Amino acid sequence: xxxxxxxxxxxxxxxxxxxxxxxxxxxxxxxxxxxxxxxxxxxxxxxxxxxxxxxxxxxxxxxxxxxxxxxxxxxxxxxxxxxxxxxxxxxxxxxxxxxxxxxxxxxxxxxxxxxxxxxxxxxxxxxxxxxxxxxxxxxxxxxxxxxxxxxxxxxxxxxxxxxxxxxxxxxxxxxxxxxxxxxxxxxxxxxxxxxxxxxxxxxxxxxxxxxxxxxxxxxxxxxxxxxxxxxxxxxxxxxxxxxxxxxxxxxxxxxxxxxxxxxxxxxxxxxxxxxxxxxxxxxxxxxxxxxxxxxxxxxxxxxxxxxxxxxxxxxxxxxxxxxxxxxxxxxxxxxxxxxxxxxxxxxxxxxxxxxxxxxxxxxxxxxxxxxxxxxxxxxxxxxxxxxxxxxxxxxxxxxxxxxxxxxxxxxxxxxxxxxxxxxxxxxxxxxxxxxxxxxxxxxxxxxxxxxxxxx
Amino acid sequence: xxxxxxxxxxxxxxxxxxxxxxxxxxxxxxxxxxxxxxxxxxxxxxxxxxxxxxxxxxxxxxxxxxxxxxxxxxxxxxxxxxxxxxxxxxxxxxxxxxxxxxxxxxxxxxxxxxxxxxxxxxxxxxxxxxxxxxxxxxxxxxxxxxxxxxxxxxxxxxxxxxxxxxxxxxxxxxxxxxxxxxxxxxxxxxxxxxxxxxxxxxxxxxxxxxxxxxxxxxxxxxxxxxxxxxxxxxxxxxxx
Numbered sequence: 001x002x003x004x005x006x007x008x009x010x011x012x013x014x015x016x017x018x019x020x021x022x023x024x025x026x027x028x029x030x031x032x033x034x035x036x037x038x039x040x041x042x043x044x045x046x047x048x049x050x051x052x053x054x055x056x057x058x059x060x061x062x063x064x065x066x067x068x069x070x071x072x073x074x075x076x077x078x079x080x081x082x083x084x085x086x087x088x089x090x091x092x093x094x095x096x097x098x099x100x101x102x103x104x105x106x107x108x109x110x111x112x113x114x115x116x117x118x119x120x121x122x123x124x125x126x127x128x129x130x131x132x133x134x135x136x137x138x139x140x141x142x143x144x145x146x147x148x149x150x151x152x153x154x155x156x157x158x159x160x161x162x163x164x165x166x167x168x169x170x171x172x173x174x175x176x177x178x179x180x181x182x183x184x185x186x187x188x189x190x191x192x193x194x195x196x197x198x199x200x201x202x203x204x205x206x207x208x209x210x211x212x213x214x215x216x217x218x219x220x221x222x223x224x225x226x227x228x229x230x231x232x233x234x235x236x237x238x239x240x241x242x243x244x245x246x247x248x249x250x251x252x253x254x255x256x257x258x259x260x261x262x263x264x265x266x267x268x269x270x271x272x273x274x275x276x277x278x279x280x281x282x283x284x285x286x287x288x289x290x291x292x293x294x295x296x297x298x299x300x301x302x303x304x305x306x307x308x309x310x311x312x313x314x315x316x317x318x319x320x321x322x323x324x325x326x327x328x329x330x331x332x333x334x335x336x337x338x339x340x341x342x343x344x345x346x347x348x349x350x351x352x353x354x355x356x357x358x359x360x361x362x363x364x365x366x367x368x369x370x371x372x373x374x375x376x377x378x379x380x381x382x383x384x385x386x387x388x389x390x391x392x393x394x395x396x397x398x399x400x401x402x403x404x405x406x407x408x409x410x411x412x413x414x415x416x417x418x419x420x421x422x423x424x425x426x427x428x429x430x431x432x433x434x435x436x437x438x439x440x441x442x443x444x445x446x447x448x449x450x451x452x453x454x455x
Numbered sequence: 456x457x458x459x460x461x462x463x464x465x466x467x468x469x470x471x472x473x474x475x476x477x478x479x480x481x482x483x484x485x486x487x488x489x490x491x492x493x494x495x496x497x498x499x500x501x502x503x504x505x506x507x508x509x510x511x512x513x514x515x516x517x518x519x520x521x522x523x524x525x526x527x528x529x530x531x532x533x534x535x536x537x538x539x540x541x542x543x544x545x546x547x548x549x550x551x552x553x554x555x556x557x558x559x560x561x562x563x564x565x566x567x568x569x570x571x572x573x574x575x576x577x578x579x580x581x582x583x584x585x586x587x588x589x590x591x592x593x594x595x596x597x598x599x600x601x602x603x604x605x606x607x608x609x610x611x612x613x614x615x616x617x618x619x620x621x622x623x624x625x626x627x628x629x630x631x632x633x634x635x636x637x638x639x640x641x642x643x644x645x646x647x648x649x650x651x652x653x654x655x656x657x658x659x660x661x662x663x664x665x666x667x668x669x670x671x672x673x674x675x676x677x678x679x680x681x682x683x684x685x686x687x688x689x690x691x692x693x694x695x
Contacts, residue, residue, distance in 0.1 A: 010637075010638060013638060013640065013641050014640050017640050017641065017644050323626060323627045323629060323645040323648075324641055324645070326645075326648075327641055327644040327645055328641060328644075359505075360633075360634065360637055360638075361638065361641075362631070362634065363594070363627050363629060363630065363631025363632075363634045363635075363642070363645065364503060364594070364631055364632070364634070365594040365598070365627035365631070366594055366595075366597075366598035366599070367594075367598075367625075367626075367627065369598070370598060380545075383502070383503065383505070385505075386503070386504060386505030387505045387506075387507045388505070389505055390504055390505025390506050391505070391506070391508075394504075394505070394506075398504075399506075402500075402501050402504065402506040402509045403509065405500065405501065405509065406501065406506075406508075406509035406512045406513055408495070409464075409495040409496045409498070409512075409513045409516070410495070410512055410513060410516045412492065412493040412494075412495065415495045419467070419468055422468065432636055434635075434636040434637075434639045435635065435636055435639065435674075437639060437643075438639060438640075438642075438643035438646075438674075438675065438678065439643065439646075439671065439674030439675050439678055440673075440674045440675075440677040440678050441674060442469050442470065442670050442673065442674065443469075444468055444469060445468060445469060445470070445471050447471065448467050448468055448471065449462045449466060449467040449471045449474040449475070449490075450467060450492060452471055452474075452475065453490045453492070454490070455475070455478070
C-alpha cells in the first residue's frame with residue numbers, strides 16, 4: 001500500500017491534503033524539528049562559518065573524488081574490509097544478495113539507510129528468500145505497515161501515535177494501548193530477538209574518511225551499533241559522495257548534522273568502524289563489506305551546477321523547512337527521497353521521464369537553501385532541472401503559450417494591445433479556475449500604468 | 456538623482472496604484488522619475504517555468520531598453536522582479552557579449568525599499584497611516600535581496616501606524632508564480648497558514664513588497680470575507 005508514483009504527484013498531493021491525520025502529524029513534527037534546528041543553529045555563534053567550511057570540505061572531496069575514494073578503499077582494505085563497486089542499483093543488489101547467499105543468511109537485520117531504500121535492497125533480498133528486519137523504530141513501523149519512508153531521518157513522521165498503536169495491535173498482537181513506553185517496549189523486545197539470531201547486518205554510512213578508511217554512522221537508538229557489531233558479517237552501503245578527506249573534517253560535520261536534523265547537539269551514538277576485528281579476542285564482525293554505489297552520481301558530478309547535489313549530508317532540514325513538504329508530507333512525492341532535496345536528486349538519479357513534476361513541486365521560496373548545512377542552492381538546482389524539463393516535457397499548450405508570451409513581451413505595441421484584449425477577455429471568459437477555486441481574482445485595471453503615464 | 460521606474464507587468468495591468476505611489480514617493484524624496492513606455496516584463500515567468508530561451512529574449516530586451524537610459528538607477532516596487540534582474544547574469548553565463556551587459560544592468564536595479572534605505576539613506580518618507588498593521592516578508596525580497604530591516608524601518612517611521620510582527624513573517628505565502636495554478640490546492644494550503652497568522656495578529660492591514668504575494672493573500676482574505684486589507688509598501692509610504 002501507499003507506494004505512490006511521482007508521475008501522479010498532483011493527485012497524490014491532493015489526497016495528502018485531504019488526510020487530516022497526516023496533516024496533524026506533519027504540522028507537529030515539522031514545526032518541532034524546525035524550531036529545534038533553529039535554536040540549535042542560533043546557539044552556535046559560528047554557524048555560518050561552519051556551513052561555509054562544511055561546503056568547502058565537500059567541494060574539495062567532490063573535486064577529486066576518484067582519488068579520495070581510492071584512498072578510502074585502500075585504507076579500509078588494509079584494515080580487513082572488502083570494497084565492492086556498484087555502478088547502479090542492480091549491481092549493488094546483486095553484490096549484496098550474492099554475499100548474503102554465500103553466508104547462508106536467513107535473517108538479516110538492517111539499520112536505517114536511505115541508500116538501501118534508493119536501490120530497493122529489501123525487495124531484492126526478500127526475492128532471494130531472506131527475511132529482512134528493519135531495526136530503526138521508525139523504519140520498523142513503516143516496514144510493518146508496508147510503506148516507504150516519508151522523511152529522510154524520520155521515516156514514520158507521517159504517522160500519529162494512535163495509528164502506530166493500531167498497527168502494533170494488528171501486526172504484533174499486543175494489547176491495545178497508546179502508551180509510548182509500552183509501544184517502544186514491544187518493538188524493542190521483538191527486535192532484540194532478531195539481533196540475537198541475525199546472520200548478517202546491513203547499514204548505511206554517514207561519512208567515509210579517506211585518511212583512515214573509517215566509516216562513521218550516527219544514530220539515537222543504538223540499533224546501528226547492534227546491527228554493525230552483533231552479526232558475523234556487516235555490509236555497509238554508501239553513495240560515493242559520502243567520502244570526506246580527513247578525520248579532522250568530522251568535527252564540522254558532527255556539529256552540523258545532528259543540529260540540522262533534530263536540533264540535537266550530538267546524536268546518542270556515533271559509531272566509528274575501521275575494518276574488521278584485528279585479533280581473535282576483539283569483538284565485532286569477522287567480515288566487513290563496503291559497497292560503493294554510483295547509481296547516477298557520476299552524472300551529477302560532471303556538471304558544475306548539479307555537482308552541489310552531492311554535498312548533501314541527508315539531514316532532512318530542507319524537508320522540515322519546506323512549505324510544500326509541511327503540507328503534503330513525503331509520500332506524495334512518490335520518490336525515495338522526498339522534499340526539496342528529493343525533488344532535486346530524484347530526477348538526476350532516475351531521469352526526468354517519470355519525475356518531471358518534482359522540480360515544479362516548489363514555490364521557490366528558498367527556505368531550504370537557508371537551512372541547508374552545506375549551503376546547497378536548491379532553488380538554483382530546481383530551476384536548472386526545470387530548464388531541462390520544460391522544453392522536452394512541457395505540454396504543447398504551455399510551450400506555445402511561452403513562445404507567444406515572449407513575442408508579446410518583446411514588442412511594446414503587442415503588449416499594449418494584449419493588455420486591452422485582456423480586459424475584454426476577462427469579461428467574457430471565466431478566468432482560470434485553478435486560481436479562483438480558492439482565491440478571488442483581482443480584476444484587470446481599466447487603465448494600465450502605461451496609460452496613466454505621464455502624470 | 457534620476458530614477459527609471461520598472462513598474463512590472465503585474466502592477467501595470469492589475470495594481471496601478473502601486474506604480475503611482477512609487478513615483479510619488481520617489482519624487483517626494485527628491486528623485487526625478489522617468490518611465491520608458493516600451494517596458495514590459497522582467498522575464499521571470501519563463502525563467503521560473505524552465506523556458507530559458509524565451510526568458511533570454513525578454514531579458515535581452517530589458518537590458519537594451521535600460522542601457523539607453525541615462526538614469527542613475529532602475530527602481531522597481533517588487534523584490535521578486537528585482538531579484539529576477541539580479542539573476543540575469545546566470546541566464547547569460549556562457550555568453551561573453553551579454554554577460555557584462557547583464558551584470559551592469561543587474562547592479563543598477565533596486566527594489567524600492569532597498570533603494571530608499573541603502574542608496575538614498577532615507578528612513579522616513581513623511582507618510583502617515585492610522586491603525587495596526589503587519590508585514591509579510593516576500594520570499595525573493597527576503598532571501599535573494601536580503602531585505603529584512605529595510606521595509607520594517609520604513610514602516611516604523613510611518614506616523615500613526617502601529618506595527619506588529621507577524622508570526623512566521625518569513626514563511627512563504629504559497630504563491631510561487633506558475634506554482635499557484637499548477638498546484639492550486641497546495642498553494643492555498645500554504646496560504647492558509649499565512650492567513651491564520653494574519654488573523655491572529657489582529658491588524659487592519661497586511662503590508663508587503665510584492666504585488667504577487669498581495670494578490671495571493673488578498674484573494675484569500677477577500678474570499679473569506681475578512682476585514683483585513685492588503686497594501687503594498689509603496690501605497691503605505693505614499694499615504695498621508
